[in-house]
Amino acid sequence: MSATATVLNATPRLGAQLREEGCAYLPAVFEPSVLRALERECDEMAARHYRVENIDRHAVYLSDSTPTRTSHAMMISAGPSPLPTVSLEGLESVRRFLSFHDEVLGQLLGAEVPAWSRSMLNWQTYLSGSKPVTEHFDGEYLDYRKDEDGGFTLHEGLLPRLVLILTLSNENDGETQGTVLRDLRTGRELSPPSRPGDVLVFDNVRMRHSVPTLEKPRRMAGLRSFDFRAVHFARTEASRRPGATYRQMPEGLVSEDVDAVAVHQEFLRERWAGVREAQRAEGALF
Ligand SMILES: [Fe+2]
Numbered sequence: 001m002s003a004t005a006t007v008l009n010a011t012p013r014l015g016a017q018l019r020e021e022g023c024a025y026l027p028a029v030f031e032p033s034v035l036r037a038l039e040r041e042c043d044e045m046a047a048r049h050y051r052v053e054n055i056d057r058h059a060v061y062l063s064d065s066t067p068t069r070t071s072h073a074m075m076i077s078a079g080p081s082p083l084p085t086v087s088l089e090g091l092e093s094v095r096r097f098l099s100f101h102d103e104v105l106g107q108l109l110g111a112e113v114p115a116w117s118r119s120m121l122n123w124q125t126y127l128s129g130s131k132p133v134t135e136h137f138d139g140e141y142l143d144y145r146k147d148e149d150g151g152f153t154l155h156e157g158l159l160p161r162l163v164l165i166l167t168l169s170n171e172n173d174g175e176t177q178g179t180v181l182r183d184l185r186t187g188r189e190l191s192p193p194s195r196p197g198d199v200l201v202f203d204n205v206r207m208r209h210s211v212p213t214l215e216k217p218r219r220m221a222g223l224r225s226f227d228f229r230a231v232h233f234a235r236t237e238a239s240r241r242p243g244a245t246y247r248q249m250p251e252g253l254v255s256e257d258v259d260a261v262a263v264h265q266e267f268l269r270e271r272w273a274g275v276r277e278a279q280r281a282e283g284a285l286f
Contacts, residue, residue, distance in 0.1 A: 006029060007029060010026065018203060021183070030199075039169070046072050049074055067127075069127065074122075075121075080115075098119060102119075120226055121221065132210065137159055141157050142157050154251070156235065158260050162203060165221075167200075169217070177194060178191070179210075182207065234252055
């Protein structure tokens with residue numbers, strides 16, 4: 001049975017798990033040969049698309065690279081999108097991973113994911129003693145401001161509803177060493193297994209995620225939709241979009257009825273050049 005068919009058979013159970021626990025875990029969804037092909041194509045994507053002009057047009061995000069952790073993120077879609085993406089020409093494994101993600105997301109949210117909607121594909125390599133990833137939610141940070149203590153506060157953003165993570169390889173004890181999730185409703189912390197081929201789906205509004213320092217190498221690839229059912233985050237009333245209904249969440253307010261594509265287009269038109277200018281001023285050209 002294909003990975004997609006396996007998961008679709010399990011959808012009712014996954015949906016229940018997601019509602020109850022904020023995440024759903026699927027062991028051994030992909031074969032090692034599929035994982036190796038996906039790894040190769042991710043490397044190919046970095047070689048092909050990690051270029052200043054793609055960062056400038058906001059189809060590719062700045063890579064986070066330290067001696068022990070390298071992370072890449074790029075926007076992709078199954079069909080033509082009104083927003084910036086990179087081409088998947090000749091990258092069949094990435095295409096299949098995206099279509100798997102879109103099927104799972106569609107089933108879990110009860111609607112077909114449109115081909116034009118973009119997802120962020122990210123992949124990370126952690127080496128021995130990797131720099132930890134501090135707790136966060138994934139999203140397009142539309143307005144973030146520097147705090148006096150050197151940190152950042154997000155004032156406005158678009159948050160993918162769900163995040164899907166696939167473990168490509170893991171030399172650690174896969175029982176515990178991977179993504180750590182914290183449920184904001186209950187405070188409960190979860191450390192789902194992270195063995196090669198395992199898939200983890202989590203609610204990106206309810207759960208916060210982090211990755212501890214890993215003793216041994218691990219590679220993962222993740223997808224999350226930025227355009228389909230993404231929620232709008234406003235830290236205060238001032239960043240609310242007119243006409244939308246918001247509910248309270250720990251860091252601020254979220255709305256499910258804001259047009260994420262329109263907000264993103266406005267961001268690119270009005271604010272992105274300034275954000276990129278600030279990146280350049282800090283030496284983060286590339
Ligand atoms: Fe993340």
